[in-house]
Amino acid sequence: KAGVTQTPRYLIKTRGQQVTLSCSPISGHRSVSWYQQTPGQGLQFLFEYFSETQRNKGNFPGRFSGRQFSNSRSEMNVSTLELGDSALYLCASSLASGVQETQYFGPGTRLLVL
Amino acid sequence: LAKTTQPISMDSYEGQEVNITCSHNNIATNDYITWYQQFPSQGPRFIIQGYKTKVTNEVASLFIPADRKSSTLSLPRVSLSDTAVYYCLVGAKGQNFVFGPGTRLSVLP
Secondary structure, X not given: OOXXXXXXXXXXXXXXXOEEEEEEOOXXXXXXXXXXXXOOOEEEEEEEEEOOEEEEEOOOOOOEEEEEOXXXXXXXXXXXXXXXXXXXXXXXXXXXXXXXXXXXXXXXXXXXEO | XXXXXXXXXXXXXXXXXXXXXXXXXXXXXXXXXXXXEEOOOOXXXXXXXXXXXXXXXXXXXXXXXXXXXXXXXXXXXXXXXXOEEEEEEEEOEOOOOOOOOOEEEEEEO
């Protein structure tokens, strides 16, 4: 099976812009989670989608949003970018929702905000 | 979600067995214990998961005592390529993943 894919892999934006990141889960996986990883804060949970519904949400401002399509592909959007949004954004998919499910991570999208 | 505590870093030499212990004193009845490994600039990778006693797979073993308030990930005969950050997660169905700072393992030649 193909693994989790994320596009684009690298992105450079300027403050105030918005960005959309895409994630294609492993075939058959219905849960997609998004994480932000920075050197200072580590790996932080953003949100999880299961069957097109947001199941859980982390402690991030409303500028961070996401959605999931009927084919389980997911997108996350960050509006009004700030310098602190520079990070590695990781997407993970699993068959179902919850920590007992093995999550398979993609390679990530590295976002740099100037 | 149960809070977990792990050592921030550990050093080992090639060929040694490495044991990383995670404390989770307020683990709930339905919680599972899962370990992930992460290399720089890559997403975490599932290593092993358990509920109680001992679980073993081709890469690691997980030891969980009867009270389940801690767990130990055991990596047999580590190599340089095992240098990574190891995360312990505790939670149940429907809960989201909460990654702590993890344990940075450095394997020396």
